[in-house]
Amino acid sequence: MxxxxxxxxxxxxxxxxxxxxxxxxxxxxxxxxxxxxxxxxxxxxxxxxxxxxxxxxxxxxxxxxxxxxxxxxxxxxxxxxxxxxxxxxxxxxxxxxxxxxxxxxxxxxxxxxxxxxxxxxxxxxxxxxxxxxxxxxxxxxxxxxxxxxxxxxxxxxxxxxxxxxxxxxxxxxxxxxxxxxxxxxxxxxxxxxxxxxxxxxxxxxxxxxxxxxxxxxxRSSQGYVRVRSPHLTEVASLLPDAELHHDHLRVTSRSPLEIGVLTAERGLALEELTFVQPTLEAAYMELTKDSLEYSS
Amino acid sequence: MIDVMRSEWTKMRSVRSTVWTLGAAGGLMLVVGVLGSLAVVSMQGGSGSYDQVSVSLAGLPFGALALATLGVIVISGEYRTGAIRVTLAAVPDRLRFLAAKTVVFTVVALVVGTAASFAAFLAGQAVFAGEGAAASLADPEVLRAVFGGGLYLTASGLLGLACGALIRHTPGAIVTVIALIMVLPVLAAVLTGETGRRIQEYVTSNAGSQITKVHPTGLAPWTGLAVYLLWVAVPFVVAAVLLRRRDA
Missing domain, CATH: 3.40.50.300 (P-loop containing nucleotide triphosphate hydrolases)
Structure with missing residues (x-):
């Protein structure tokens, strides 16, 4: 209808x-x-x-x-x-x-x-x-x-x-x-x-x-896994697509489990391993960023 | 159509501007008529050569302006507030909306205008009666002239409504209608010669006011009123065409 x-x-x-x-x-x-x-x-x-x-x-x-x-x-x-x-x-x-x-x-x-x-x-x-x-x-x-x-x-x-x-x-x-x-x-x-x-x-x-x-x-915005570790550089070398943000890594290509297994095999301790849900707000900003009539 | 007319009546009766302008029209008709009659009586007594009907209806030009103002604001007010969008969403057939508003306004103006005209006439004649010089509704052409007062006021109001619908902006429409009713006849007065005089007779209120006179000074009474209504019809038709086309 x-x-x-x-x-x-x-x-x-x-x-x-x-x-x-x-x-x-x-x-x-x-x-x-x-x-x-x-x-x-x-x-x-x-x-x-x-x-x-x-x-x-x-x-x-x-x-x-x-x-x-x-x-x-x-x-x-x-x-x-x-x-x-x-x-x-x-x-x-x-x-x-x-x-x-x-x-x-x-x-x-x-x-x-x-x-x-x-x-x-x-x-x-x-x-x-x-x-x-x-x-x-x-x-x-x-x-x-x-x-x-x-x-x-x-x-x-x-x-x-x-x-x-x-x-x-x-x-x-x-x-x-x-x-x-x-x-x-x-x-x-x-x-x-x-x-x-x-x-x-x-x-x-x-x-x-x-x-x-x-x-x-x-569809518009993927979630990511936030990884914190005292061995950030070593962890990053295991995950080719990881992006470094200040004190943590953002990984989009692997699940928390995959990352956990990978780092455990190398004996690297983790401080945080969190899947971050995308927000509607972020999705919206992403989609409309090209179509704002007056961008600030 | 009846539904839309009921709606327009509710809108019209529920705002103060209606009461104020109609009150002003009636009040001015009465006060100017009585003061005019008193002035004439005090200067010329009961035996001067004056037209008791005209003197008692001397408030007509003011009443006409009050009605024209009301005619403007019953429609331009909807544009000023933006309420026109509520109205046209409820009545998408815009010509039906304009027709309903016009019918309701005409009935109100006719009732109030005619009552004011009769009240002014009767009050004026009460003054003249003191000198034994009152005119009577039974005298030739008097009843037509007094009724004509109501018709002239109504037609003036409709000219305001047409200008309001066309211009959609209160001050602009009021200035326009005043220019048409009061300024245009003054401008036309500079025209000289036989042709000039003929043209003057056809100008807005010069034509329209003949219906209010026992002794017409230009066109015949009903011809004059018809010419005045033509002045109303032109902006009205243009407004109706544009109302259908324009965004609200």
Whole structure:
């Protein structure tokens, strides 16, 4: 089941290419992370999914149809793009009511989603006075209004405190557990490691990887064995591919057991023999280092 | 369509700018009408040669600007805050969105504009009644002129809505609509001769305000209103075409 399908999606602004021939499928019923450095084209892609920006070429469909052909789109897909993009003078309740009415969603649902995101107490207050965390919750309430099977969040944890981040993570996992599709963008690999099942990684508007989280780690960055020994030079001479890092060796071609056997045969004592798992963060840095728009 | 109209009504009634601009329109109509009537009565008494209907509706140009401002901000406000993306994600058929907003705005402007026009007329006539010189709605052309006040205010508001939808930027759109309603007629006044005079009659508020006059000074009342609505239609159609094409 494909919830969202992008085919050769391209967006140019004048001479700048924001998205370049991007093709991917977002599978239904799981959390898909949409990952890339700032400026990689994540937000532009999301706006094109929602029919807000018109692709220069290529197509994108939601549940097999272009967004503009959905009769009551919010009942199919709910989105949070920019939590601050609301009229500050309106109350939370009226803000949501207007959105609900436009898609023939019963007004009783407004109270429900406000309770769901913990804003029931401030339903009548002007949105302008909300903190970023509250605005984020309101944006998520708006996305949930139509009880949609697909949810799309653009950088939902940006600027949130740890409580807020934890809340959003739990919410996304919960939504996926209910069988919904969650497509969430982030520039933080560590964030995706916590929540996503699948990753679509882009850089400079083009696809870098489309893979499960586990595969992603395995494919892009190998682990290594860290070896410490009082006889570092002798040990290194036994392992042709060993790299010397300060006070230890890094070995990628042999397992800890092989290294242990080899050094034991020579009677060389070891201080440490550890297999170091690659981190998602390292894998991500490795993959995107060529596609950062502004490298520091 | 009804769903989208309900949504637009909720949006419109739930912000203070609506209350403020409509209140300003009504207040200015009433205050200017009454003060104008008092001034005329104190200078000329009950027997001068003045047009009681025109004097009581002297607040119309101010009311028109207030309505035009509201017309601008009901749409440019969505662009200013970025809320337009929430709106268009909910209603991807952009023409349906624009149509719903226009219908709701028109109904609100028509109700408030007509009420303000009648209130200003009646208050003004109450002043003239003290001198035994009040006009009556039963007099020829008076009812049309007072209703015309509401129509003129509504059309002015729609001109604001069209400019707001086209320019998408509040200050720019307000300056444009003021230029169209107030500055253009002044500029046109430098035109001389028979051709110049004819051209002046067709300029925005010169044409549109004839519907509010018992004794028209240019085009016939309904012709003038139709010409004014053409001034509204042009930016409106361009805005609709661009709304479908542009990124939100």
């Amino acid at each position: 494909t919830a969202i399908r992008a085919t050769n999606l391209t967006k140019r602004y004048g001479r700048t290419t924001a998205v370049a021939g991007l093709s991917f499928d977002v599978k239904a019923g799981q959390v898909t992370g949409f990952l890339g450095p700032n400026g990689a084209g994540k937000s532009t892609s999301m706006r094109m999914i929602l029919g807000l920006d018109r692709p220069t070429s290529g197509t994108v469909t939601v549940d097999g149809r272009p967004y503009s052909k959905l009769e009551h789109p919010l009942r199919k897909i709910g989105a949070l793009l920019d939590a601050r993009a609301v009229h500050g003078g309106r109350s939370a309740r009226n803000h949501l009511l207007a959105i609900a009415q436009s898609n023939a969603i019963p007004s009783s649902r407004v109270k429900e989603v406000l309770e769901m995101v913990g804003l029931g107490e401030v339903a009548g207050r002007r949105i302008g006075g909300f903190s970023l965390g509250m605005s984020q919750r309101l944006g998520i309430a708006a996305a949930l209004l139509g009880d949609p099977e697909i949810l799309l969040f653009d950088e939902p944890v940006n600027g949130l405190d740890p409580d807020g981040i934890l809340w959003i993570r739990t919410l996304m996992r919960g939504l996926a557990a209910e069988g919904r599709t969650v497509f969430v963008s982030s520039h933080l690999m560590s964030e995706m490691a916590q929540t996503a099942d699948h990753l679509i990684v882009i850089g400079r508007g083009a696809l870098i990887a489309d893979t499960s989280v586990a595969e992603f780690i395995g």
